[in-house]
Amino acid sequence: MVLRIERDHNRFKKIVHGQIKKELRKYVSKGELIGRQGKDLVSIPIPQIEIPQFRHGRRGSGGVGQGDGEAGDAIAVGEGGDAPGEHILEVDVTLEELANILGDALALPRIQPKGKRNIADAHDRYNSIRRVGPESLRRFKRTYREALKRQIISGTYDQVNPRIVPIREDRRYLSWKRVERPESAAVLIYMMDVSGSMGDEQKEIVRIESFWIDTWLSHQYRRLEKRYIVHDAIAREVDRETFFHTRESGGTKISSAYALASKMIDEEYPPSEWNIYPFHFTDGDNWGGGDTEACIDLLRASLLPRVNVFAYGQVKSMYGSGQFIRDLRDNFQSADNLLLSEIRSKDGIVDSIREFLGTGK
Amino acid sequence: MNLTGELERVREEIEAAARNYGLDFFETRFEVLDYEQINEVASYGGFPSRYPHWRFGMEFESLRKGYTYGLQKIYEMVINNDPCYAYLLECNHLVDQKLVMAHVYAHCDFFKNNNWFSKTNRKMIDEMANHSARVRRYMEKHGEERVEAFIDACLSIENLIDHHAPFIRRRDADGRRSAAAEGDRVEVSKIRSKNYMDRYMNPAAALEEERKRLEEKRLERGRFPAEPERDVLLFLIENAPIEEWERDVLGMIREEAYYFAPQAQTKIMNEGWATYWHSKIMTEKIVTGAEVIDYADHHSGTLAVQPGQLNPYKLGVELYRDIEARWNRGKFGRDYDECEDLREKATWDLKLGLGRDKIFEVRRIYNDVNFIDTFLTAEFCERQKLFSYRWNEKKGRYEIEDRTGKKVKAQILSLLTNFGNPFIVVADANYRNRGELLLRHRHEGVDLRIDHARDTLKNIASLWRRPVFLETAVEGKGKLFSFDGKEHQETDSEESAA
Numbered sequence: 001m002v003l004r005i006e007r008d009h010n011r012f013k014k015i016v017h018g019q020i021k022k023e024l025r026k027y028v029s030k031g032e033l034i035g036r037q038g039k040d041l042v043s044i045p046i047p048q049i050e051i052p053q054f055r056h057g058r059r060g061s062g063g064v065g066q067g068d069g070e071a072g073d074a075i076a077v078g079e080g081g082d083a084p085g086e087h088i089l090e091v092d093v094t095l096e097e098l099a100n101i102l103g104d105a106l107a108l109p110r111i112q113p114k115g116k117r118n119i120a121d122a123h124d125r126y127n128s129i130r131r132v133g134p135e136s137l138r139r140f141k142r143t144y145r146e147a148l149k150r151q152i153i154s155g156t157y158d159q160v161n162p163r164i165v166p167i168r169e170d171r172r173y174l175s176w177k178r179v180e181r182p183e184s185a186a187v188l189i190y191m192m193d194v195s196g197s198m199g200d201e202q203k204e205i206v207r208i209e210s211f212w213i214d215t216w217l218s219h220q221y222r223r224l225e226k227r228y229i230v231h232d233a234i235a236r237e238v239d240r241e242t243f244f245h246t247r248e249s250g251g252t253k254i255s256s257a258y259a260l261a262s263k264m265i266d267e268e269y270p271p272s273e274w275n276i277y278p279f280h281f282t283d284g285d286n287w288g289g290g291d292t293e294a295c296i297d298l299l300r301a302s303l304l305p306r307v308n309v310f311a312y313g314q315v316k317s318m319y320g321s322g323q324f325i326r327d328l329r330d331n332f333q334s335a336d337n338l339l340l341s342e343i344r345s346k347d348g349i350v351d352s353i354r355e356f357l358g359t360g361k
Numbered sequence: 362m363n364l365t366g367e368l369e370r371v372r373e374e375i376e377a378a379a380r381n382y383g384l385d386f387f388e389t390r391f392e393v394l395d396y397e398q399i400n401e402v403a404s405y406g407g408f409p410s411r412y413p414h415w416r417f418g419m420e421f422e423s424l425r426k427g428y429t430y431g432l433q434k435i436y437e438m439v440i441n442n443d444p445c446y447a448y449l450l451e452c453n454h455l456v457d458q459k460l461v462m463a464h465v466y467a468h469c470d471f472f473k474n475n476n477w478f479s480k481t482n483r484k485m486i487d488e489m490a491n492h493s494a495r496v497r498r499y500m501e502k503h504g505e506e507r508v509e510a511f512i513d514a515c516l517s518i519e520n521l522i523d524h525h526a527p528f529i530r531r532r533d534a535d536g537r538r539s540a541a542a543e544g545d546r547v548e549v550s551k552i553r554s555k556n557y558m559d560r561y562m563n564p565a566a567a568l569e570e571e572r573k574r575l576e577e578k579r580l581e582r583g584r585f586p587a588e589p590e591r592d593v594l595l596f597l598i599e600n601a602p603i604e605e606w607e608r609d610v611l612g613m614i615r616e617e618a619y620y621f622a623p624q625a626q627t628k629i630m631n632e633g634w635a636t637y638w639h640s641k642i643m644t645e646k647i648v649t650g651a652e653v654i655d656y657a658d659h660h661s662g663t664l665a666v667q668p669g670q671l672n673p674y675k676l677g678v679e680l681y682r683d684i685e686a687r688w689n690r691g692k693f694g695r696d697y698d699e700c701e702d703l704r705e706k707a708t709w710d711l712k713l714g715l716g717r718d719k720i721f722e723v724r725r726i727y728n729d730v731n732f733i734d735t736f737l738t739a740e741f742c743e744r745q746k747l748f749s750y751r752w753n754e755k756k757g758r759y760e761i762e763d764r765t766g767k768k769v770k771a772q773i774l775s776l777l778t779n780f781g782n783p784f785i786v787v788a789d790a791n792y793r794n795r796g797e798l799l800l801r802h803r804h805e806g807v808d809l810r811i812d813h814a815r816d817t818l819k820n821i822a823s824l825w826r827r828p829v830f831l832e833t834a835v836e837g838k839g840k841l842f843s844f845d846g847k848e849h850q851e852t853d854s855e856e857s858a859a
Contacts, residue, residue, distance in 0.1 A: 004410070005401040005421045011509075012418030049419060051516045052816030054783050056807040062751035062762065064773050066666040066675070069761045075750055077669035077759045089423060 016091050017101055019046055024105040028353070029346040031208040033098075041092045048089045099219030102212060106353065109360030111220045111275075111308075124176040133173025142172035186221040186275035186308075188214070189264060191257040193282035195232040196249040197319035205315050206281045207244050209349050213279065216357055221275065227264060231257035233287070237264075254286050254324065255294035262302040271306040278307055279356070284314040284322035292324065296331050304335055311339045311356045337361060364391055371455070371647075372462055378646040379466040383721065384638065386469035387483075388444040391462065395451045399435050400424040402448060406621070407440045408489045412496035412613070414512055437461040441472040441624070443483035456652040457659060460639055463647065467638035470724075471631050477623040477728045480527035485620055492613045499606045511607055515614040517820035520782045521593035522618050524626065589786035589801065594618065596787045601824045611824075625780050626728045633677015634724050636663065640678070669750070669759060671773070676745075680732070683741050684723060685716035730777045737773070739766030775805065783809055788832070798825045802833035809833055811842075818844040 020027065023046075027033055033042050065075060093101075102108065129142060147166035151157040157164075192198070192206055218224045228243035229235050235256035238246065261278050269276055286292050303310055314325045325340055332338045339359065341352040364372060372391060379386070394402065404421040405411040427433035436457065439447040447465040449458050472478050482488055500508045554562035590596045594615040598608055624631070640660060648656050664675045687693055691711030700706050723732065741747075742764070749772035751762045763769070784803035792799035798821070802809060814831060821844075822829040828845040832854055841854040 005404055005417060008404075008413055008415055008418035009421050010418070011413070011415040012422060015415055050813075051416065051513060052813040052820065053517055053520050054785050054802070054817050055810050055813055056781075056783055057810040062749060062759070062772060063669070063776060064671050064747060064749050064769055065668045065761070066671065066745060066747055067668040068746065069668065069748065071748075071761050071763060073761045074756075074758045075668045075761060077750070089419070090426060091422065 013091070015049060016046060017093070017097065019049065020044060020091075020093070020098075021101050021105045024101065025347075025350050028208065028212060028350050031204065031211075031346065033211070040095050042095060042098055043090050043092055045088050045090055095215055096219060099215045102216055102353075103219070106350070106358070108216065108354070108357050111217075111360055123179060125179045126174055126176045128175045128177050129172050130175040131169070131172065133175060137174040139172050139174055143170050146170040146172060184221060184275055185223040185225070185273065186217060186277060187225045187227065187269050188217060189227045189229065189261050189276070189278040190243065191229045191231065191235075191261060191278065191280040192243065193232070193252055193254070193257075193285075194230045194246050194248045195252040195285070196247075197252075197283050197285055197317055198247075198315070199317060202281075202283060202315040202317050203244060205343055205346060205349060206313070208346065209281075209313065209343070209352060210279070212349070212353050213356065216353075217277065229257050229260055231260075235260040251287050252282070252285050253291050254280075254282065255291050255298060258295055258298040258303060262298060265303075265306055276307040277309060277311070278303065279311045279313065281313045281315055282324065283317035283319065284324040285319070286324050286327075292327050295324075296327070299328075299332070299338070304332075304337060307337065308361045309337045309339050309356070309359060312341070313352055313356070314340070314342050316342065316344045364393065367455070368393070368449070368458060371459055375459065375462045375642060375647060376466060378642050379463065379470070379638070382638070382641065383717075384466055384470040386445065386466055386473050387442075389439075389447055389466060389469050390444050391447050391449055391465075393449045393451050396428055396434075397425075399438070399448055399450050400428060403435050403438055407438050407446075407448075408486060410486075410490040410493050412489075412493040412512075413500070414509065416516070437464055439465045439468045440486065441478060441481060441483075441620075442486050443473075445469040445472065446486065454655065456648070456655045459647050459652075460643060460656060460659060463639035463642040464635045466642075467635040468631060470638075471627070471634050474725050475623070475627060475630070475728075476726055477626055481620055481623060482616075488616070488620075492617070495609060495613070499610065503606065508610070511610060512614070514820040514823050515594075515611050517817050518593055518597075519614050519618045521591075521785050522615065522622065523591040523595075524622055524780055526592055526595075527619065585790045586787055589788050591784070591786050593785060593787055593800070596790070597821075597824050600790060602826050603824060607824075622780070623728075626730075629673040629677040629680075629729045630724065630727060630732050631677075632674045633679075633681050636674045636678040637681045637720075679745055680736055680741070681720050681723070683738075684736055685720050687716070688719035689714055689716035691715075730774060733770065733773050733777065737766070737770050742766040742769045778805065783807075785831075792830060795827070797828045797830065799830045799832065802831060804834045808835050811835065814842060815844070815849050818842060818849070822846055 027044065033044060063077065065077075069075065103110075126137075129139065143166050144164060147164045147170040148157070150167075150170060151164060190210060192203075214224075214226070226240070228238050228240055230238050230243060230246050230248075231253065232248040232250045233253045233256065235253075237260065257280065265271070265274075265276060286295070299310065312325065312328060314322060316322065322342075325342060328338065328340055339356050341355040343349060343352045363369075368391070376389075400421055402409055403424055404417045411417060424433075424435070428435075435450060436453070437447065437449070439445060445465075445468075447461075447469075449461055453461070472481075496508065496512070551559075551563045551568070586596065594611065597603075598611050598615065601608075601611075603611070643656055643660075664672065664678070666672050666675055689712075690709055691697070691713040692706075692709050697706070697709060700709070723736070727735070743766070746764075747769045748764045749762045749769050750759050752758075753760045762772075784805065786801050786803070787798065788801040789799040790796070800821070814833070818829050818831055826846075828843055831842045833840055833842065839854040841852045843850045843852075
């Protein structure tokens with residue numbers, strides 16, 4: 001049974017989505033949505049949308065209660081109805097909806113996928129013409145042209161009295177064709193520096209940002225695989241849980257991660273079939289001793305030619321020198337699929353997301 | 362879904378018991394709904410067909426959440442209509458259904474017999490469906506967004522009605538205001554003088570000039586409305602430059618506001634009455650031995666009290682019981698009030714047995730305000746451990762203030778004054794002689810919520826289509842808020858200092 005309320009409920013949800021869009025920056029930078037993620041729903045707390053009315057405020061207000069206690073004792077007042085802004089509504093939003101909201105709010109372009117992997121779905125498009133069909137789909141102009149052609153050919157066309165009478169064979173109808181949309185597959189390769197200089201705050205930023213990147217890309221690709229690489233001086237592949245919670249000490253050799261990513265692509269993700277998105281987050285510190293040069297070589301020779309974009313996010317930390325992003329800038333002035341972003345704090349996450357996803361690649 | 366065999370049998374039994382006790386109600390139709398349906402109906406305020414609006418959807422969302430997480434559950438819902446409609450939740454236990462039915466019959470009796478409901482539309486279910494059809498038609502014609510935005514603006518002022526309007530004719534039959542205020546003549550003040558000096562001190566020409574000047578000033582100001590209008594909705598319906606469909610929608614909102622008003626005016630009495638009777642009917646006639654524990658559990662649930670909250674069920678039922686006991690024993694009237702012997706007072710018993718008749722009379726003629734005012738005694742407050750509390754600005758918390766009966770009663774009454782709404786009147790519809798609208802807030806000790814007040818002003822301006830002003834007081838200082846269609850302003854004003 002379709003409930004009558006559905007319509008009002010949908011209308012309300014639309015309003016809520018507008019609200020979330022307006023406040024998106026706040027939700028993003030607080031990261032409060034991540035803990036509220038279910039399988040495919042996110043629960044978002046929003047202040048109850050109220051219709052404004054002339055109402056009494058809290059100042060000077062009071063009430064009557066019942067129970068024990070002395071004058072001057074504090075009491076907890078429940079639903080007073082007059083306490084401003086305290087009604088919080090939890091709204092469930094699907095990840096799909098959330099991605100749409102994100103896309104709208106940041107004006108993210110849809111990604112043009114490359115490669116065709118599988119046939120995703122087939123649907124009908126009304127874009128062709130045939131000789132039979134229902135009257136409701138009859139094309140008047142086409143039919144008229146056919147009739148005109150026939151009359152001219154058969155010599156029944158009278159220039160003085162151009163009367164065109166279509167017969168059954170002249171009739172043309174709109175018809176459909178089955179269109180198959182290729183499904184494109186994508187792989188996200190997250191790389192993160194877990195060396196001593198990356199603190200909890202930096203990792204939190206990475207976590208929040210990756211949540212939104214996941215949300216957006218899984219909205220763009222039916223099939224999205226995610227791989228996680230952590231590195232300090234050596235790199236290894238881990239699962240998602242470990243990725244966000246590992247902490248190593250020691251130094252940093254970025255090239256180790258790039259080499260591993262490159263190997264992954266070699267072995268499992270042929271670029272002709274896969275859209276490849278490596279995301280690398282560090283605080284910008286790299287060991288000397290020629291490692292930066294090694295990184296640049298790897299990028300130039302192996303990674304950049306094969307990936308859709310290579311996103312490098314540099315999270316500001318107290319210890320990092322932040323040198324690496326400068327090295328990249330100097331070496332890849334013309335590479336348009338190397339995206340560089342500096343994230344200074346949680347407030348910078350939104351802008352960074354836009355820098356990464358705003359290219360539509 | 363209609364009642365199944367067993368429920369129908371139970372219903373007949375309870376109806377008969379209720380009638381035997383003297384309850385008198387419209388025919389009452391019960392329907393059994395599952396939780397989705399009951400949440401839907403509840404979102405619409407009990408009416409299966411309301412006009413479309415997002416706030417019903419919001420209500421639905423929070424009810425559904427509350428139910429899913431087991432935080433709340435709707436037990437009963439009953440509509441003041443002839444016939445009355447009541448809804449039962451499918452998954453409730455039989456004993457709960459019994460309790461709800463008994464409770465509902467008492468509500469229906471209250472709807473039918475309480476004076477404050479006497480002017481409500483008893484065919485409101487049909488009327489609401491009409492409203493819905495009209496709103497849908499307007500939406501088709503003028504666009505959903507536009508109609509919805511207009512309804513938002515109307516709802517913003519739905520509490521600005523005159524609660525006593527159904528009972529008082531404030532106007533002549535033809536809709537005009539009484540002319541008394543209109544006709545006040547201009548009096549020119551004279552300088553006091555001895556008789557023989559008068560024509561020198563107050564020359565006729567100067568008097569005439571002064572009279573003309575005052576007359577002009579009066580015309581210029583030409584108060585409209587002649588007297589402050591409390592029914593702001595009505596005033597706007599009659600005078601705002603809005604389109605016909607908008608006038609119609611505003612009229613519907615007003616009609617619904619007046620329909621719901623008595624329910625807010627008699628919350629304590631109505632719930633108390635229903636609780637009194639479900640308890641009586643259940644314990645004396647209906648409950649079986651096997652059900653008594655469950656019944657007691659759920660009954661006590663409805664009567665539970667928390668320190669910071671007044672439970673209308675509890676307060677109401679205790680007051681009826683107190684009244685019944687007092688009138689049974691004759692504990693009222695001059696002799697009793699003037700008796701100073703506490704022991705004698707405590708054991709006072711004239712064996713009048715008037716209690717039952719008295720509570721039926723009370724349910725007929727009182728509303729919450731005079732119910733509390735008349736029957737809440739100091740002894741009652743003490744016995745029920747009632748106290749008043751207040752917001753402590755310094756400590757940022759609510760604190761217990763006082764336990765004396767007088768204070769508690771005053772506090773309850775102030776909460777109920779104007780049924781919890783601030784007094785707002787249309788003071789001048791030609792403010793500053795520019796057709797601007799001046800509203801005045803009669804400050805009763807509690808400030809308005811400023812953020813809401815601003816947004817409300819904005820909504821009223823969208824109806825009045827000229828700047829709108831609100832005179833109020835904030836922290837003891839007179840303030841004049843305004844919205845001119847573009848921006849808000851706030852200036853000090855002497856007139857309305859509290």
